[in-house]
Amino acid sequence: MSKTIIVSNRLPIKIIEEGDGYALQPSEGGLATGLASIHAQGKNNWIGWPGVFLNDPKQTTYFTSALRERRLIPIFLDDEEIKGFYEGFSNEVLWPIFHYMPNYAVYDLHNWETYVKVNERFRDLILAQAEPDDTIWIHDYQLLLLPGLIRSALPDASIGFFQHIPFPSQELFRLIPWRKELLEGMLGADLLGFHTFDDVRHFISSATRLTATNNNSNKLEVDGRTVFVEPFPMGIDSNRFAALSSDEHVLKRVAELKLNFGEQKIILSIDRLDYSKGILQRLEAFALFLLENPAFHKQVTLYMVVVPSRDTVPQYRELKDQIDRLVGNINAQYGSYDWYPVAYFYHGYPVAEIAALYNMADVCLVTPMRDGMNLVSKEYIASRNDETGVLILSEMAGAANELIDALIVNPNNVHDIRDALLFALNMPIPEMKRRMKSMRAIVFKFNVQHWATLFMNRLEEIKTVQSTTKAR
Numbered sequence: 001m002s003k004t005i006i007v008s009n010r011l012p013i014k015i016i017e018e019g020d021g022y023a024l025q026p027s028e029g030g031l032a033t034g035l036a037s038i039h040a041q042g043k044n045n046w047i048g049w050p051g052v053f054l055n056d057p058k059q060t061t062y063f064t065s066a067l068r069e070r071r072l073i074p075i076f077l078d079d080e081e082i083k084g085f086y087e088g089f090s091n092e093v094l095w096p097i098f099h100y101m102p103n104y105a106v107y108d109l110h111n112w113e114t115y116v117k118v119n120e121r122f123r124d125l126i127l128a129q130a131e132p133d134d135t136i137w138i139h140d141y142q143l144l145l146l147p148g149l150i151r152s153a154l155p156d157a158s159i160g161f162f163q164h165i166p167f168p169s170q171e172l173f174r175l176i177p178w179r180k181e182l183l184e185g186m187l188g189a190d191l192l193g194f195h196t197f198d199d200v201r202h203f204i205s206s207a208t209r210l211t212a213t214n215n216n217s218n219k220l221e222v223d224g225r226t227v228f229v230e231p232f233p234m235g236i237d238s239n240r241f242a243a244l245s246s247d248e249h250v251l252k253r254v255a256e257l258k259l260n261f262g263e264q265k266i267i268l269s270i271d272r273l274d275y276s277k278g279i280l281q282r283l284e285a286f287a288l289f290l291l292e293n294p295a296f297h298k299q300v301t302l303y304m305v306v307v308p309s310r311d312t313v314p315q316y317r318e319l320k321d322q323i324d325r326l327v328g329n330i331n332a333q334y335g336s337y338d339w340y341p342v343a344y345f346y347h348g349y350p351v352a353e354i355a356a357l358y359n360m361a362d363v364c365l366v367t368p369m370r371d372g373m374n375l376v377s378k379e380y381i382a383s384r385n386d387e388t389g390v391l392i393l394s395e396m397a398g399a400a401n402e403l404i405d406a407l408i409v410n411p412n413n414v415h416d417i418r419d420a421l422l423f424a425l426n427m428p429i430p431e432m433k434r435r436m437k438s439m440r441a442i443v444f445k446f447n448v449q450h451w452a453t454l455f456m457n458r459l460e461e462i463k464t465v466q467s468t469t470k471a472r
């Protein structure tokens with residue numbers, strides 16, 4: 001029986017430090033939950049990094065077999081690989097360029113070489129697992145070379161690739177010194193998936209300009225093979241959020257939180273620490289809102305959760321300092337002994353707490369400068385079982401193509417965000433419900449299971465057509 005090998009930088013279970021030792025913990029996040037149903041089938045397995053480097057070979061053996069029992073195959077990166085591949089090339093070149101922030105990019109030949117080396121290590125692990133009829137589904141920007149590396153070793157393999165972050169305009173992409181190698185790596189896939197039509201369009205324009213690829217609409221001819229490039233907007237596990245939102249423990253927690261804030265309206269902001277998320281601009285817009293709307297003082301709190309992320313990368317550490325300062329300034333300027341305008345938390349939370357926050361919030365403020373999809377916006381919608389609540393959403397998030405009943409804002413325009421806040425806080429309940437209802441229909445229909453099935457079915461269809469054409 002053939003199997004599917006899922007490959008992503010992170011495994012859906014991570015090894016965390018606990019007391020004097022280590023323990024396994026499920027990774028939260030879209031990818032882990034989204035692919036869980038595929039991973040659960042048959043003998044499918046998943047290759048990725050469990051998030052730590054274990055110094056002790058005994059620990060490494062122990063955790064390797066504990067993970068393998070769950071059909072998870074770990075790749076342990078050493079410190080140098082973490083620095084060069086993960087922090088350096090993935091998060092200091094690809095992440096900023098793909099999010100339209102070229103000024104943050106740091107080009108370093110050694111980091112590039114480590115990126116190549118780690119992609120080759122992933123290839124070797126896959127080759128040790130793969131059988132001729134298997135399907136290999138590779139995820140995200142950390143592994144752009146992998147489709148090409150596998151294709152060279154297994155010319156007939158069925159290879160899908162999905163990118164979870166935006167693909168930039170060719171004018172940005174061409175800045176990368178190793179742009180051609182990256183494209184050639186991606187073009188090793190049979191099917192390349194992106195969240196939006198714009199990402200597809202950008203990829204095709206880079207591929208046709210920078211490599212000798214022929215373009216026939218969204219089909220690219222590469223070395224006698226056809227590569228399909230298509231949009232698959234990712235969804236979330238909507239039923240999970242709906243169920244959590246009617247769970248009695250979650251509801252108790254919502255009541256507790258609400259009691260704490262009395263009659264105040266709550267604006268919620270939740271992101272990983274990242275400069276692509278527009279956290280500083282969001283704070284500036286909130287400060288402007290407070291300046292111009294004294295009637296809302298003590299009547300509203302911005303509940304801001306920033307989840308620690310990549311804090312070994314200098315730009316992220318710097319951003320953390322800037323956020324700390326700005327929150328401090330706003331609270332010092334507008335706050336009083338009985339009211340802090342910004343309730344700020346720098347923590348990760350279990351999903352039940354996040355569901356409680358989604359339910360407590362009158363408004364969810366999601367204003368990334370650029371985002372492949374943005375799953376927080378969809379989780380908020382799925383959590384609002386009573387159809388109240390207002391979503392303010394950046395037009396730069398992939399989700400804005402689907403959630404058209406949100407209040408759509410330009411994240412660079414603090415005046416626009418200020419107006420949206422005022423509008424949201426005054427929105428009559430029937431309007432809220434009308435908007436929420438139509439967004440819920442989308443989020444529940446196009447959920448993550450739908451996304452994964454659609455991608456896998458399409459890949460299978462492409463391979464079937466290829467093999468019948470070959471057989472003729």
Ligand code: G6P
Nearest residue numbers: 009010140141164165272309310
């Ligand atoms: C984004 C990326 C993922 C990544 C996640 C968390 O969603 O698309 O590939 O895993 O951020 O970032 P981290 O660097 O902690 O893996």
